[in-house]
Amino acid sequence: MERTIVVGVDGSARSGVAADWAAREALWRRLPLRVVHVTDVTELSGANLTESRAHLPETPTGRAMVELASQHPELTAEEIRIDGEPASELLALGASAELLVLGIRGAGGCAGLAVGSVARAVAERSERPVVLVPGGPACTGTGWRTDKVAVGVEARQPDDEALDFAFDRANHLDARLRVVHAWKMPEPDAALLPFAVPGGDRAALEDDEVQLLSDALRPWREKYPRVRVLEDVVLFGVGEALVRASGRADLLVAGRRGNRLGAALNRLVGHAGCPVAVVPA
Template identity: 75%
Template sequence: MGRTIVVGADGSARSRAAADWAAREALRRGLLLQVVHVSEPSGTDLSEPWHCLPKIPPGRTVAELTSCPAELTVEEVRIDGEPAPELLALGTSAELLVLGLRGAGGFAGLTVGSVARAVTECSVRPVVLVPGGPACTGTGWRTDKVALGIDARHPDDTAVDFAFDRASRPNARLRAVHAWRMPEPDGSLSSFAAPDRDRAAREDDEVQLLSDALCPWREKYPQVRVLEDVVLFDAGEALVRASGRAELLVAGRRGSRLGTAVNRLVEQAGCPVAVVPA
């Protein structure tokens, strides 16, 4: 099998948005797109909304793709089994796994579906989570093609490389966002209440940390224009804000759980989010 992008389809509006995003990405990168439908086995617990969904007619999701020109090769795959394990197994050899942020079994207030979360936390390959609506279409007012959430003290090399590689393909600008906080030893002063001189000196240090962390990738990808953005917010707030200006935001994942900042990001994302395992 050639290089593929795997997208999970369950008939929901968000999975159709994910399929559209995956189709555009597969076309841009010249990859095969696999549209995967996983049907639950009979006799499963019907308390889960996912199990009550009607089966999707063959070819429906493929036919609904809004960006499916002749140059794009699409393969539909139907599997009986549990959605998360089956998607993880297929995604092991894929370039990307793409999912809607909430599946058809979701309900109001549930921003990240159980399947999307399980796949994102366990996948050995990058997972792109796509919200519904205009957030996934890359509308013109978004100033950044690609944004990267980076901890300049402990950069996640795999995520940084993924973001630079993604930005290099359309020769787009990459916004690298590093969040920092002023220390509050007595807990009485906020970051914004610190003396201006201390704040300025510490911010200079953070700017240098980010510059040093990005230096190897600037050399590896000299064609990528980089905007270094050092912001005085907690990391989760910084990522959510950055997602409102980006067409794709890249964040790293260490271990088998999403960190606090990335968890907040995927719950409130304003654009598709690529979660890249270390």
């Protein structure tokens, strides 16, 4: 089975940013890129669908292919245009891909909607890693950020697939990996209210969290001994910690359990400062 990277485009500027990110990723991995546009047949009548096919050179994939050929002449890319339900068709095409790449929002989203419906559905249902790319300069790969790769970890229940993805990428880039573990203070006993937890107790609790993270990472340090790891234990909510980490990373990796993004991942992708790799457990 051929290894590929699949990117979905819809003609929007955001999907153009995603296509450029996917092209650079394909070149780095030395893989071909499939540039996919799905015409949503649920939104087109038969006459409109026939008319849309009459202008194939003006399709989103056609425009994307011209732009990618200009910007990345060494890229091997294939154009795919199909009819169907976008999320389902992208999931089918991406089922055997190394990565499935999408803009966080596309052309059809509402202005107040942080995550597009197609991007959300694909990120929640894909059995392969999905990279959601926000628009803007965060995705240009200029290299000014401190972290090439960062990963969010729940030290008490680490996501092995997400950690392997992040360590493997850091290893191939010969880059430091920032591992972010968020924790919160326990609710105080009624007898302590309204007083805060004593400073000594807080330090001891934080030491416990640091040790938990160190223990969780030990197998991965052994598997990837060349990777330099920065263990970052932060006193924030998980979503807030991931958003903050995305502001200084080129790529932030997060695990997904089940078929929902969950509160923390929802907050992350809605406010991401860099591309986010959602890796299913």
